[in-house]
Amino acid sequence: MTVLEVEGLVAGYDRIEALHGVSLTVGEGEAVTLIGSNGAGKTTLLKSIAGLITPWSGSVRWHGKDVTRRAAEKRSRDGLVLVPEGRKVFAGLTVEENLTLGGYHRKPADRNKTRSEVYDLFPRLRERRTQAAGTMSGGEQQMLAIGRALMAQPSVVLLDEPSLGLAPKAVTEVTTVLCELVRRGSTLVLVEQNAHAAFKVAHRGYLLDRGTVAVSGPVDELRADPRVRTAYLGETV
Amino acid sequence: MEQLVNIVFVGLATGTTYALVGLGIALVFQVTGVINFAQGDFVMLGGILFALLAGKFADPAGSQLGLFPAALLALAITTLIGILVYLLVIAPARKAGHDRLIILTIGASITIQGLATLAFGTDPYVAPRFSGQSLEERSVDILGVPVDTQYLWCAAITGVAVVAMWQFLTRTTLGTGMRATAMDPETSRLMGISPQRMALLAFGLAAGLGALGGTVLAPLNQPDTTVGIALGLKGFAAAVLGGLDSPAGAIAGGLAFGLVETFVIGYAGTEYKDTIGFGLLLAVLLFRPTGLLRRASVVKV
Numbered sequence: 001m002t003v004l005e006v007e008g009l010v011a012g013y014d015r016i017e018a019l020h021g022v023s024l025t026v027g028e029g030e031a032v033t034l035i036g037s038n039g040a041g042k043t044t045l046l047k048s049i050a051g052l053i054t055p056w057s058g059s060v061r062w063h064g065k066d067v068t069r070r071a072a073e074k075r076s077r078d079g080l081v082l083v084p085e086g087r088k089v090f091a092g093l094t095v096e097e098n099l100t101l102g103g104y105h106r107k108p109a110d111r112n113k114t115r116s117e118v119y120d121l122f123p124r125l126r127e128r129r130t131q132a133a134g135t136m137s138g139g140e141q142q143m144l145a146i147g148r149a150l151m152a153q154p155s156v157v158l159l160d161e162p163s164l165g166l167a168p169k170a171v172t173e174v175t176t177v178l179c180e181l182v183r184r185g186s187t188l189v190l191v192e193q194n195a196h197a198a199f200k201v202a203h204r205g206y207l208l209d210r211g212t213v214a215v216s217g218p219v220d221e222l223r224a225d226p227r228v229r230t231a232y233l234g235e236t237v
Numbered sequence: 238m239e240q241l242v243n244i245v246f247v248g249l250a251t252g253t254t255y256a257l258v259g260l261g262i263a264l265v266f267q268v269t270g271v272i273n274f275a276q277g278d279f280v281m282l283g284g285i286l287f288a289l290l291a292g293k294f295a296d297p298a299g300s301q302l303g304l305f306p307a308a309l310l311a312l313a314i315t316t317l318i319g320i321l322v323y324l325l326v327i328a329p330a331r332k333a334g335h336d337r338l339i340i341l342t343i344g345a346s347i348t349i350q351g352l353a354t355l356a357f358g359t360d361p362y363v364a365p366r367f368s369g370q371s372l373e374e375r376s377v378d379i380l381g382v383p384v385d386t387q388y389l390w391c392a393a394i395t396g397v398a399v400v401a402m403w404q405f406l407t408r409t410t411l412g413t414g415m416r417a418t419a420m421d422p423e424t425s426r427l428m429g430i431s432p433q434r435m436a437l438l439a440f441g442l443a444a445g446l447g448a449l450g451g452t453v454l455a456p457l458n459q460p461d462t463t464v465g466i467a468l469g470l471k472g473f474a475a476a477v478l479g480g481l482d483s484p485a486g487a488i489a490g491g492l493a494f495g496l497v498e499t500f501v502i503g504y505a506g507t508e509y510k511d512t513i514g515f516g517l518l519l520a521v522l523l524f525r526p527t528g529l530l531r532r533a534s535v536v537k538v
Binding site for chain 1: 410413414416417420421423424425426427428429430431432
């Protein structure tokens with residue numbers, strides 16, 4: 001079943017168009033990756049889906065309902081949750097406060113239940129729950145950002161470059177966690193420049209190039225595609 | 238010596254009112270990025286409404302029991318007006334820049350003052366003291382110096398309000414959401430927190446804090462509809478002294494401003510108090526724009 005459907009999306013900043021009509025679909029339980037170089041429009045696309053940017057034209061449909069103009073905070077409550085680029089944890093707040101905010105609109109009892117589940121998934125966060133989020137390492141902050149998104153019990157998690165700026169070991173940790181989420185049946189949309197990491201997690205992918213979809217298909221096909229291989233896997237054909 | 242002790246007490250006590258106003262200004266600034274110059278008018282409204290309602294609720298037997306509902310109602314009405322200011326003035330223009338919104342708050346201030354003058358007239362209102370109506374009961378001895386009990390009420394009630402505010406901001410989910418909005422509005426939206434609702438709440442709380450300040454101050458300085466301007470500026474000074482971005486700083490700034498003002502009145506004369514008080518504000522804005530307590534922030538690129 002399709003949960004998320006983007007059609008002919010055109011969006012940008014000020015007068016500069018960054019997306020020139022992008023379409024994609026995400027099915028329930030599916031992990032989809034959007035890869036592409038800097039400036040390909042990946043973040044713009046994700047922000048439009050999350051509602052932080054209002055697209056110029058095109059539509060975003062969520063469980064069949066048009067949400068193109070719905071406010072970001074409402075989409076988050078609907079279960080469409082974004083883990084933003086650069087993690088954006090609330091640095092001055094504790095780990096526990098950050099998680100609480102992730103489940104802001106939920107009943108305290110439900111929130112506490114999900115929080116202990118998140119702590120089980122990320123034992124490191126439990127150890128550090130009274131620590132200010134800003135004092136943790138990049139990898140730990142990324143875990144917190146993912147855990148915070150899970151606090152909303154989302155039906156789709158959008159992740160914007162979770163491996164960005166992390167040490168190789170932390171990238172592996174993040175990838176392992178994302179694979180675990182996929183195994184548990186979460187629906188993910190993963191934006192990555194690091195195609196290696198993205199292909200480990202995703203079932204299907206889209207290659208964005210200067211604001212349009214250049215190639216799309218199952219991960220195995222993308223891996224073999226010459227355009228992907230030269231540009232993103234560092235191989236010469 | 239006696240005069241010095243008295244000045245310190247009176248200064249700190251008047252400072253608590255400025256602290257409440259400053260706290261409201263800092264709160265609104267952090268959540269919305271707007272300096273609310275109508276904050277002083279919330280103090281004025283609180284004071285006048287309290288004085289008016291206290292007369293209505295006055296106990297014929299002469300007890301002070303009527304003051305509590307009067308204060309509560311004054312607080313509630315002013316809070317509602319604060320929310321209305323947000324809904325009618327700020328919310329429709331929220332896409333405009335912060336500078337324009339600040340001008341709008343000045344307009345709101347003038348409008349509130351005009352409407353208040355229509356409703357309440359131009360005369361100052363006399364509010365009953367919280368305790369000790371007879372002359373000999375009006376002061377207590379502290380360190381051998383007689384101190385007006387109303388100042389003690391000011392300090393005590395402000396103290397309770399500040400602690401309650403602190404608990405709200407740090408212990409409740411709503412308060413944590415408010416701090417999150419102040420830190421990063423965009424990411425807060427991703428948590429499902431509506432910045433508009435938080436702004437509305439900030440305006441309501443700020444108006445309530447201002448009204449509380451107006452209520453405790455009314456028996457000492459009889460409020461008329463024009464007192465809002467000076468009080469708003471003093472609250473702004475308090476918030477700026479504290480760096481605008483910290484509630485604790487605004488409180489410290491308010492106390493400092495009250496002390497300076499009272500010292501000037503005591504040693505130089507009443508006519509100099511505004512010159513020196515606002516001179517201090519000017520000096521801080523020129524030389525320490527990040528506040529007295531804070532080092533200039535280093536911008537990382």
